[in-house]
Amino acid sequence: DALSHGQFVTVYNFLSLVIAAQLFTAVFLVISLPRILPRYRNAITVAIVVCGIAAYHYFRIFDSFRSAFVTKSVGGTGTYTQAVGESFNEGYRYVDWLLTVPLLLVELVAVLALARKVQSQLLFRLVPAAALMIALGYPGEISGDNTVRGIFGILSTIPFLYILYILFSQLSKSLKNQPIEVRGTLSRLRFLLLLSWGVYPIAYLLPLLNIAGSDAWVYKQVGYSIADIVAKAVYALIIFRVAKMKSYADD
Amino acid sequence: DALSHGQFVTVYNFLSLVIAAQLFTAVFLVISLPRILPRYRNAITVAIVVCGIAAYHYFRIFDSFRSAFVTKSVGGTGTYTQAVGESFNEGYRYVDWLLTVPLLLVELVAVLALARKVQSQLLFRLVPAAALMIALGYPGEISGDNTVRGIFGILSTIPFLYILYILFSQLSKSLKNQPIEVRGTLSRLRFLLLLSWGVYPIAYLLPLLNIAGSDAWVYKQVGYSIADIVAKAVYALIIFRVAKMKSYADD
Numbered sequence A, B: 001d002a003l004s005h006g007q008f009v010t011v012y013n014f015l016s017l018v019i020a021a022q023l024f025t026a027v028f029l030v031i032s033l034p035r036i037l038p039r040y041r042n043a044i045t046v047a048i049v050v051c052g053i054a055a056y057h058y059f060r061i062f063d064s065f066r067s068a069f070v071t072k073s074v075g076g077t078g079t080y081t082q083a084v085g086e087s088f089n090e091g092y093r094y095v096d097w098l099l100t101v102p103l104l105l106v107e108l109v110a111v112l113a114l115a116r117k118v119q120s121q122l123l124f125r126l127v128p129a130a131a132l133m134i135a136l137g138y139p140g141e142i143s144g145d146n147t148v149r150g151i152f153g154i155l156s157t158i159p160f161l162y163i164l165y166i167l168f169s170q171l172s173k174s175l176k177n178q179p180i181e182v183r184g185t186l187s188r189l190r191f192l193l194l195l196s197w198g199v200y201p202i203a204y205l206l207p208l209l210n211i212a213g214s215d216a217w218v219y220k221q222v223g224y225s226i227a228d229i230v231a232k233a234v235y236a237l238i239i240f241r242v243a244k245m246k247s248y249a250d251d
């Protein structure tokens, strides 16, 4: 596929925006860590690691994008076509998710600071389900065949629904034991999670709906970029706010 | 040998996954270090160094892989063949192991926090045996001759069996002196070690079993990648958990 100059710079700038957002959310959290009570530091440490992993992968995605599209126009204002010998590696996203999606759930459970037993029970369900969801999506993503894509998409949706079920049923029970100040924030956090996570299966569906072409591809990259900022950086900042409020409440 | 596009991106993504896993396990441990009692910090520091060394070598392996295989296809979706003037350097793995395998054993002995004398006795046996095991494997790995490979493989297996003997006989004795909460974890850790370390000699055997071709090569790279994540990053996180539980128990 060919990209116009405008499409090329749009993707380019969004990818760079994500690098900056993830990297400096991590930096902010590293500097702010001492202001949190030790018992909530694990949640924030996991948040730092998640944003760091995302920054790493966006550096890679950015480089992959830059070398995958080339132009022969003077000043680079012409059409960009696919380079010889280089492919844009969409797989980095799945590698990233395989590590970060389970960790995002660890982050959420850690900030709740539940009893050790309840905590392990929740993680024992959420973490493998999250890894399975991503691992099942990957073969569909790299396959050129829409039937294969559809089958793995459905398989991957099973753990996805399971995760949402656990988050909205089991986790809601433990909201009652949280300090009153943070209950509202935590409850809204689940909806932010639902909204941002929902972007990924929708983007996955686009080729099945016969939405192809360079416009669809550009929207997909921009959509992933925004969803990644919300699901990781904004999410981390809300978790940080909860940890800070709980630190005050406990003190 | 030639790799299909699918094989190429599979190896590519696994190598990148290992970089991210090792690098951010190290970052996580650096940030979490102050939460461990000083007497267990040595174990975690060694774990950080091990994951750091692995990340460094995987950056190298990744770059070596990228320059060793090239394609002439537009968009990079065709067949990848070996580049002119570049070889894939499998030797990086042995350099990595020469440093990290002895350190993995140091890490394990350090977290046990045994009496100084018992500790030096164990390390005096384990560390040279580990270095010898890797050094003896190397000439076999780089030799194209299957007889040479076989001989050095057998020689290298002697220290390997010796290490396993020490871990399962001598080390088991000191389990009794560990806090009750961590005994189960430590005992399971030895099996994780056996399982992940066992991958390496099996991969070494493949050429002797006449299993060649690009599929075998891809499986070997993927197998090494998963084994390296388990043997270093997952292992480090379990050692961290033991150190944290012991810190609480001592407090």
Ligand SMILES: CC1=C(/C=C/C(C)=C/C=C/C(C)=C/C=O)C(C)(C)CCC1
Residues within 6 Å of the ligand: A097, A100, A101, A104, A133, A134, A136, A137, A138, A152, A153, A154, A156, A157, A160, A196, A197, A198, A200, A201, A204, A227, A228, A229, A231, A232
């Ligand atoms: C259900 C489903 C999927 C779900 C993906 C999700 C939910 C990804 C979440 C990613 C996050 C949160 C990234 C971090 O920022 C796939 C794998 C696309 C495959 C199709 C079916």
Ligand SMILES: CC1=C(/C=C/C(C)=C/C=C/C(C)=C/C=O)C(C)(C)CCC1
Residues within 6 Å of the ligand: B097, B100, B101, B104, B133, B134, B136, B137, B138, B152, B153, B154, B156, B157, B160, B196, B197, B198, B200, B201, B204, B227, B228, B229, B231, B232
């Ligand atoms: C027995 C044996 C070997 C053992 C290798 C091992 C046990 C390597 C362990 C590596 C680790 C643990 C890496 C870190 O993640 C060799 C050298 C392949 C040569 C053939 C015989």
